[in-house]
Amino acid sequence: MTKRIGHYLPAALVFVGVLGLWELAVRAFGIQQFLLPPPSSIAAAFVEHFDELMTVGRNTLVEAVGGLVIGGVAALVVAFAIARWASASRALLPFAIAANSVPIIAFAPIMNNWFGILNPLSKMMVVAVLVFFPIMINTLRGLTLVDQASLELMRSYAASERAIFAKVRVPNALPYIFTALKVSATLSLIGAIVAEYFGGARSVLGQFIITEAAFFRFANAWAAIVVASAVSIAFFLIILAIERVAIPWHASARIVDSS
Amino acid sequence: MTDSVVRVRGVDKVFGVGADKTPALQSIDLEIPKGAFVSLIGPSGCGKSTLLRLIGDLTQPSAGTIEVNGKTAHRARVDRDYGMVFQAPVLFDWRTVQGNVELPLEVSAKDRAGRADRARAMLALVELSGFERRYPWQLSGGMQQRVAIARALSFEPAILLMDEPFGALDEMTRERLNLELLRIWKQTGTTTVFVTHSIPEAVFLSTHVAVMSARPGRILEVIPVDLPQPRNDLTREDERYFGFIKRVRERLRGRDVVRPGAAEVAAS
């Protein structure tokens, strides 16, 4: 137990140290609040606007989750479909990789036009497209990058392609899928917030941040950013927990290959 | 012995501390004459690899001294007096074959000039001329080990330390590489210390076989193998060859043999 504490102690010290230094520096040098708000005023802003922050945070989270569900399901369906017809995957993978490097967020104005600027669906669609490619690419990788020995074993049992798919490829893909989901958790929240920058209802996190920043009320803006970070981390941890339950046999140490 | 390259005296090696102490080697005394080919053989865990690494100053003894080339083992390592070959080739996959052989020459300031020529000469010695521009993944396991040997010899070390270098290869490749190694040894005259699991290999290659006991390892006996040189396929059919193999095997089992070929006398 003490070993664990000792392990995290340097990190914890850094955290406390940085916060303390920050607070002191702002006060000592008399830096203007709107230039660099000290942790204390961010905390105060958080308390003061608590209700509003919770509302906007929840609305944005709904967009993020909705988009993740839409995009994730679509990605899984497409990846499974492609994996069954192996030749297609070779042709489509370069396209998916290139598509992943497009700044998807640029499509936000289009989505606003198609679905309505105030409609959460317009933000959800941006998130859906954003998470689609990483999840699809990784699922495809998981379904196809099965080691030869396992495949040969199944063939020696005269297993049908369908059986091989269900018994070998899908379990093999699960770790890849979860890794992609963990990255997508963060991605979906970022996508929702940034999509909101292109215009949206007042009661969303992105609009809140932009408005407060535009009025130089940085303490409020940073408080909202802290909320966004907290939600993002929580989302990540939830998926981590689901992963531990779903695939306890696998140590989640793979890198996501979004390249 | 007059001209000893390696002198190990009273060496102990203990791993771990307190309750976890594991004695690996105990009271090791070994002298290796210049130009000899000495095999270290013993049961698993007897510490033969540890002994090799002690000589190479990759680990330090808990007690006793090791002298290499008239210097301390540490000095010998710093002066680059020995080359090492492991069981895995440990080639760098981002370098070509020639690049890999040149690696120690790049590191050592004094060996820098004429590096490329030296590397090519070494590759010719292990009969891999023409493969300079290839990458490790393009070579078979046996060929990769030959590159590792070429690399170990590239800076003309006084001693060659080999830790079961052919362990991962198939029987036929192994026998071929045994012959190759002997040819290289004859040509360069490099003193060689060779760790192996295989009794026939030890007998075939060596001028001396050092038989070790189970943990904690001790040197049970150093058997001089006076089979005629140069050794070849005919050696493997020589009656004395089988005699030596039997003698080493019996020593490993802890039984005494009066003389090769005679009826065994069971020791208590």
Added chain:
Amino acid sequence: MLSSIYTFAVFRAARSVLSFLVVIAALAVLWEVVKLLGGDPSEAWTPPFQWTVASDLNMPHLWDIAASFVEPAQRNGPPLGIVLVNAGFFTFREAFGGFVFGAVLGLALAIVFVHSRMLERALVPYVVASQTVPIIAIAPVVVIWLRGGWLAVAVISAYLTFFPVTIAGLRGLRSPDPRALELMRSYASSSRDVLLKVRLPAAAPYLFAAFKIAATASVVGAIIGELPSGIRDGLGGAILNFNQFYVSGPPKLWAAIIVAAIVGIGFFALVRAAEVLFLRGRTAPSDA
């Protein structure tokens, strides 16, 4: 004389580009088919369905989008194509400058961490935790805070690059086989030699994976950063502008988005090409 490795790599690259273009062509056909089925009626043809998404306002005809490149963006102004190319370069410079700075900083930090366990334990948890923080979302705030300008945007890109590179660098620098390190000890190598001859080459594949992610993130960060900062010269400004005046010229927004896509893909392709160059010959060719 090309060795077999190179010809194989070129062949594979060509095949990738070709399949990419085929998919684009297929999508283009799909686009117009959708409009054919549910778009706006014209004199010659009345589509069987009526989908709002497929209207000329929401989905301009591909030839209209193409035509908009040569028409002036504003009254009496230069052609849209020129405007967008300039905007694209502007944004790319911000992204690239930040990327280079972030990559160098990230690698330097990784090297420091490899040599100091204490520093690593103190700081790496934050480097890791920051990956779950929506950095890109902060971009506009940072830009306003730093009083706008392209330098602030480059700072965003640097930040987005720096974290993945540090993490990948750390993994890569630690990845060599311990026996390779023992080998270097047997040569009595200096730690500088070990870094340059073993750790860095071993880290290269990991670093390039991070570079590819960071390249895309840098471009996105640059565009987002431009949004509230009043920078008119970049793609972010162009997208905002054409969005505001969408109704007067729908194809122009699409044109801007296409250019943004090209910048993103282009930067990625650049890094990929560098990767192929740096990592050539290392392993047996595998898929993608």
